[in-house]
Amino acid sequence: DGGITQSPKYLFRKEGQNVTLSCEQNLNHDAMYWYRQDPGQGLRLIYYSQIVNDFQKGDIAEGYSVSREKKESFPLTVTSAQKNPTAFYLCASSMIVAGTDTQYFGPGTRLTVL
């Protein structure tokens, strides 16, 4: 998991503003994921991507957008349409091999709406 980086560590957003969270991995993993974590709750899947230029919505995709132009990078944009964006955002990646689903996490970005 040391091969996954997220930036920034802390991010403050004003109402009505879009912000982009960065996620980069040098593990040569095929799949990448974005999760949202709220206090006292588990990890909820926002978006995931199994291959470059392709991605799928997770359980809570509304108000978020992603792109996967490079295998190493999977940025997440939190748009103004996301009404309650304050949360801890975690990026993960995994190698797609039959029977191998282990996901490794980045250090996270804590987003706060002012």
Added chain:
Amino acid sequence: GENVEQHPSTLSVQEGDSAVIKCTYSDSASNYFPWYKQELGKRPQLIIDIRSNVGEKKDQRIAVTLNKTAKHFSLHITETQPEDSAVYFCAASIKNTDKLIFGTGTRLQVFP
């Protein structure tokens, strides 16, 4: 839809005692069950995992058991230490995808 239930939500034990966390999953096709440990403000870290062709797996003080018939799996930590204090998450794979569905977490506190 698929879901994973995790119990208890909080668990307090004395140092040296054992701790057990239980999870139940709904998708009978799930075949991969990882456990993650997350310290405050840090990333979740994989501590142990088990696949559906195995009933039990052990790694030093940590063990996981799987009952496919009942669709539940458990994390066992023996000889607990204060540094075991963290939030633990279970997860289960979703059939024909590379997705995991996570439990809501158990906050374990180990008192010296």
